[in-house]
Amino acid sequence: MKPSLDHVPKNSKRNFFQWFKYKWSNDPLFSIAVALIIMIILQTLVLGFDYDSFGSWFQAWTNNWINILRNNAATAIVALGMTFVIMTGGIDLAVGSTLVVTGALSMMLLDTGTKGFLVAAGITGVPAFIITILVVLLFGYLLGSLIGVSITKGKVPPFIATLGAMMIFRSVTQHFMQGYNPKVPAEFLQIASFKIGNFMIMPIIYWAIIALILYYVSKRTTFGRQIIAVGSNERAAKLSGIHVEKVKLRVYALMGLLVSIAAIIQVSRIGSMDFSNAGRGMEMDAIAAAVVGGTNMMGGRGFILGTVYGMLIIAVMNNLLNLFGVPPFLREAFKGVIVIAAVLLQKKEKSS
Amino acid sequence: MANAIASLLLLRFGCDAMIEMKKIRKSFGSNDVIKDVSFTLKGGEICALLGENGAGKSTLMNILGGVHQMDSGAVLVGGKEVVFKTPGQSQAAGIAFIHQELNLINDLPIYENMFLGRELKTKRGSLDLEKMQQETAAIFKQMNVDLEPGMMVRDLDASYKQIIEICRAMMTNASFIIMDEPTTSLTDQEIERVFKMMKTLREHQVGIIFISHKLNEVMQVCDRYLVLRDGNLVAKGNVAEVNTNDLARFMVGHEVRTESLKREKFIGKEFLRAEGLTNSPFFKEISFSIKEGEIVGFTGLLGDGRSELFQSIFGAEKMMAGKMFLHDEEINIRSTQQAIKAGIAYLPRNRKENAIIKDMDIIENASIVTWPAFSKKGTINRRQHQATFEEQRKALRIKMGELTDRITSLSGGNQQKVILAKWLAAKPKLFILDNPTQGVDVGAKEDIYDIIMKLAEEKIAIIVLSSEANEIIRLCDRAFVMYHGVIQGEVAGETMNEHAIMSLATGGQLPFAKGGMNKDETEPGSCS
Structure with a gap:
């Protein structure tokens, strides 16, 4: 379908409705952005204006927003990687379990008790933190690569490979961590809870930086564009000289790396981790965010910015449900409705 | 009236099964695909239908198989005029069409494939597996096929799949079978097996139309031939009276432009x-x-x-x-x-499957090969790509809107030129x-x-x-x-x-004498 530019020239400010209609039918992210704006307005209304002054209202509003963003930062970072994975036509169900493995590793390295690896080696303080972060990131990258190798070299379907990894990673972690309660040094928690001004916004900053980098990667780099080519038409990509296996492998490795970043954020935010429950359902939240953001589950189409919007929509909706006092068990149902509604809203691919 | 006499004559000669196609015409839009074609097929003979790609073979057979409707003309089966509006009506008249892509389900056993769409059921409504197996075994015995009805279709050779299609046709009491290039994907041994089957069918007085490009096979198994060229029936006759060179000549004709394109050779x-x-x-x-x-x-x-x-x-x-x-x-x-x-550059066949990336725009499709070459530290140099493509666009005369339009907005020819451009960029x-x-x-x-x-x-x-x-x-x-x-x-x-x-x-082999061209292009024999 050729977008007809005849009746509405670009940058036309002639008529708001014409502009809106044009954007709605031609910009895949437009409807998502509109939905997000509507939800934010709704949320603001529900929050109410029952405050002494504008200042105190604004403070409450900001605090509410910081809470929303911070609580979702880890999942949001994972969702960004998931977008790339889905764009290649794959899926990664193992993110929650990878989070637990990498989280457990970081805690074992940092443990201030006698079992702590780095303490035993006589390394403490900032050097210990840096080593921990580097080792955990490398480990996450390796786990992702391992999944990637089984998918590309072993030809295991992504769903199966990551389903298997999901079971293995969590089960092994739970086995080795039973009865072991590592203590994370308080200074390490600064990674997530360092305050800028009066705001505890470090996780949000990490999310923003990673989103910016990945946005650039997806739009401007060889790797980013090759992801789309591979997901859209693998055969054509291969016949155009793209190393399809390498692209896929790197996507899963990147996913592992991002999950380990999320793990560090989680550990430093809470100071502990519940190995049997942490990250459970994270893969579904990440997939939901990507799908709401316009990513095509069949591959070939996806937007980093869309996934950010998608995550925000889900997060704001959770917040709204909370404000409305919807019973906790019912909230998942709303999430389900949002996911399906978002896909219904998106412009359908016309066969050409 | 004439029909009645014809069928009376047929009855006298003991040859009741017969298909006649008379003055068939068919066009798609302004394109005349079949122009006034008439022929006859009797039971118990194998007739080759020959022609180059686009000669109208498939269209003619699709009319007989009820897939397409003719614009004018008549189809007579056993002397009675019939109109096929659906493939089902054609089947009901005893015509089975075996397409090039076989309609078998790999994950079902042979006997269930034999009854696909008309499964036998018990009184309780469950599948009557036993009866289906028995009937399959019976037809295999009749056709001298040595196969176990319970085998999975997946495990069979391509030739046996073809044979199962034929048996399925026989089971529906087909008296005519159209086979569209049945041997293309078969090995010599498998082809032999299918031919044996075809000869058995001939003994059972079944009439077969055999579409093939392989003239040797035609010589080997067919009794008669029909040659289509540009929608016309240009030759027909008995296979025994011609050789493969004759058939090749009929198919190609003489009016094709063959002058080679000129260039300065270096x-x-x-x-x-x-x-x-x-x-x-x-x-x-x-x-x-x-x-x-x-x-x-x-x-x-x-x-x-x-x-x-x-x-x-x-x-x-x-x-x-x-x-x-x-x-x-x-x-x-x-x-x-x-x-x-x-x-080395390779422009693949089947553009849609092998070359076009529909989720990307024109400039990206035109630059995908050179992404790694035209990039600094992984960042794609878009200016360089645009400049390169702009050059190609002029040289190749690509008609298009904006660089960021979807590749699928272009016509087939322009899409192909974009694919050419992407390879030319790689020099x-x-x-x-x-x-x-x-x-x-x-x-x-x-x-x-x-x-x-x-x-x-x-x-x-x-x-x-x-x-x-x-x-x-x-x-x-x-x-x-x-x-x-x-x-x-x-x-x-x-x-x-x-x-x-x-x-x-x-x-x-290469024909030695070039003098063969001078031979009169008469139509040896005649079929009705």
């Missing part, structure tokens, strides 16, 4: 040499060489293995044996990246073009020929793969004709003509 030194390339079952022991500035053709019929051969040379598929030399130095290409690095030294004018209109076709000529003048070695003999003759300096994965022969200069190519492509 033939340099050898660029690529292949020795004994093998990836069975697709191709075996292929050896050839090509010089800089030379245009070499590869042609043959469907399933000859030429596409597979060049996809393996390009590193997209594996190579089991053989050596390749680039400028006399041995080279081992295992991936498409290596091939591109070596200066190849050997350009392999697989069916370069597939799905391209006439104007764009000539444009693409021009480009190929220009590239050859720039000393680029060019290999053209095409099933159109005409295209090969017009473009190439010399050409290899493939048959069943081997090079059946090489044609050049005087010997590069449609008859020679058709003869080699159907498994024959």
Whole structure:
């Protein structure tokens, strides 16, 4: 379908409705952005204006927003990687379990008790933190690569490979961590809870930086564009000289790396981790965010910015449900409705 | 009235089963596909239906099979006029159409496939497996087929799948069977098996229409032949009275343009040499060489293995044996990246499946090959791509809107030119073009020929793969004709003509005498 530019020239400010209609039918992210704006307005209304002054209202509003963003930062970072994975036509169900493995590793390295690896080696303080972060990131990258190798070299379907990894990673972690309660040094928690001004916004900053980098990667780099080519038409990509296996492998490795970043954020935010429950359902939240953001589950189409919007929509909706006092068990149902509604809203691919 | 007499006559001669197609016409839009074709098929004979691609064979058979409706004319079965509006009505009249792509379900056993869509059920409504097995076994016995009804279709040879389709047709009491190129994907041994089956059917007084490109097979198994060319019935008769050369001549006709395109030839030194390339079952022991500035053709019929051969040379598929030399130095290409690095470009056939990335815009489709080359630290240099493409766009005369429009907004010819542009950006030294004018209109076709000529003048070695003999003759300096994965022969200069190519492509040898052209093109025999 050729977008007809005849009746509405670009940058036309002639008529708001014409502009809106044009954007709605031609910009895949437009409807998502509109939905997000509507939800934010709704949320603001529900929050109410029952405050002494504008200042105190604004403070409450900001605090509410910081809470929303911070609580979702880890999942949001994972969702960004998931977008790339889905764009290649794959899926990664193992993110929650990878989070637990990498989280457990970081805690074992940092443990201030006698079992702590780095303490035993006589390394403490900032050097210990840096080593921990580097080792955990490398480990996450390796786990992702391992999944990637089984998918590309072993030809295991992504769903199966990551389903298997999901079971293995969590089960092994739970086995080795039973009865072991590592203590994370308080200074390490600064990674997530360092305050800028009066705001505890470090996780949000990490999310923003990673989103910016990945946005650039997806739009401007060889790797980013090759992801789309591979997901859209693998055969054509291969016949155009793209190393399809390498692209896929790197996507899963990147996913592992991002999950380990999320793990560090989680550990430093809470100071502990519940190995049997942490990250459970994270893969579904990440997939939901990507799908709401316009990513095509069949591959070939996806937007980093869309996934950010998608995550925000889900997060704001959770917040709204909370404000409305919807019973906790019912909230998942709303999430389900949002996911399906978002896909219904998106412009359908016309066969050409 | 005449019909009644005809059927009376038939009855007297004990030959009640008969299909007549009279003055059939059919057009799609302004394109006349079938122009006044009449023929007769009797029970107990095998009739070959021959013709080049686009001659109208499939359309004619689709009319008989109820897939298409004719514009005018009449179809008579057993002397009675019938109208087929759906494939079901044609089947009910006793005509079975076995398509080239078989309609079998791999994951079901043979007997369930035999009853697909008309399953036998018990009184309780569950499948009557036992009865279906028994009936399948009975028909196999009748047709001398040595197969266990309980076997899974997946485990069968391609030939047996064909045979099962035939048995399924017999089970519905078909008295006529249309077989559309049943042997293309079969080995010689398997073909033999299908032929045996066809002969059994002939004994059972079934009439068969056999569509094939392989003239040797026609000689071997058919009683009569019909040749279509451009929607006309140009020849018919008894197979016993003709040879394969005659049939090839009927199919091609004489009015084709065969003058070769002109260019200034700068033939340099050898660029690529292949020795004994093998990836069975697709191709075996292929050896050839090509010089800089030379245009070499590869042609043959469907399933000859030429596409597979060049996809393996390009590193997209594996190579089991053989050596390749680039400028006399041995080279081992295992991936498409290596091939591109070596200066090889490959424009694939079936643009939609193999070349177009529909989720990307025009400029991205036109630059995908050079992404790694035109980038700094992984960031794509868009200016360089746009500048390069702008040049190509002018040279190739690509008609398009904006660079960021979707690739699917372009016509087939312009899409193909964009794909050409992406390879030209990589500045190849050997350009392999697989069916370069597939799905391209006439104007764009000539444009693409021009480009190929220009590239050859720039000393680029060019290999053209095409099933159109005409295209090969017009473009190439010399050409290899493939048959069943081997090079059946090489044609050049005087010997590069449609008859020679058709003869080699159907498994024959180069005809020695060129005088055969002077023979009168009479229509030997007559069928009704």
